[in-house]
Amino acid sequence: MGKALSLVVLLVLALGLASALRGPSIGAEANRGELLDDQKVNFGRRYNSRAVEETGASNVVASVLVTYRGLDTLGEVTVLFVAALGLAVLLHTGRDRKSGKEAEPPSLIVFTGCRFVFPLILLFGAYIFMHGHLTPGGGFQGGAVVASGFLLIYLGCRGRQPHRERLNAVESLSGAAFVVIGLIGLAVGGSFLLNFLPQGSPYALLSAGIIPVVYVFIGFKVGCELGGIVGDLSGARR
């Protein structure tokens, strides 16, 4: 059952890749090599000078990552997802492996300290990915901070593991939400990941249209995914 399912997933991925490679290339003008070197430099300057008024995000890196090069970000998230999937397939080969020697429980000080620090780390990660369009950082960085909180739990609080099914559910739902937001842009304005929400006033928390929304979803997805990778490798049973 599991093998057949993974074969189907692999087949769908291969078909999608083949059809994407046969179809028209994405970002065709920049890829054809027609741009001269100084034009490429001007391309970067154009982002720096006009990104704030075009997207409303004060962090130009975020506006490039989510709007101008949003499809590349989706590809990055997909690469991460495939890596986590492969790791889970490799490490969970069906039999429920009980570790022979049970690791000794952590001391009370370590246990209490980890439980105290863990929500603070989660809060900091959420702060980073919620303010991704205003300050340096974004979905990936905030998600990595969240995952380092999970790493702390796996290291210091053995026996109190995060709920793996919930982690996987949050990860899948936020990944799907990212794609749905992109498809809404396609339906509304005719291009994938179009910034269809109002931009608002720059430097406000609720501004820059879809950038904070997408970054929150990316943060949830990356955090749960990297946390799941850490959990797989730590040998915690599901």
Next chain:
Amino acid sequence: MIIFQTFLLAAMLVAAICAAAFRDLMNAVIACALVSLAASIMFYFLQAPDVAMAEATIGAGLTTGIFIFAIRRTVRQEEDGESS
């Protein structure tokens, strides 16, 4: 500031050489984390705070943890080699 950056680069070099030279894998992983930490501070000074945050959290934090889990799952043969 130049002095501090030179110090950081020298520390990165020393830590990288140590990571390759250490026989104990756990020490080598810690040396790798030091390389990433110095690299993230260098990224901050080079005005790339986004990259600095990613390097600090993923390079110095998560990768170290993943390496430690992986080493814990393997047999540590360095101790036998050193004692004999």
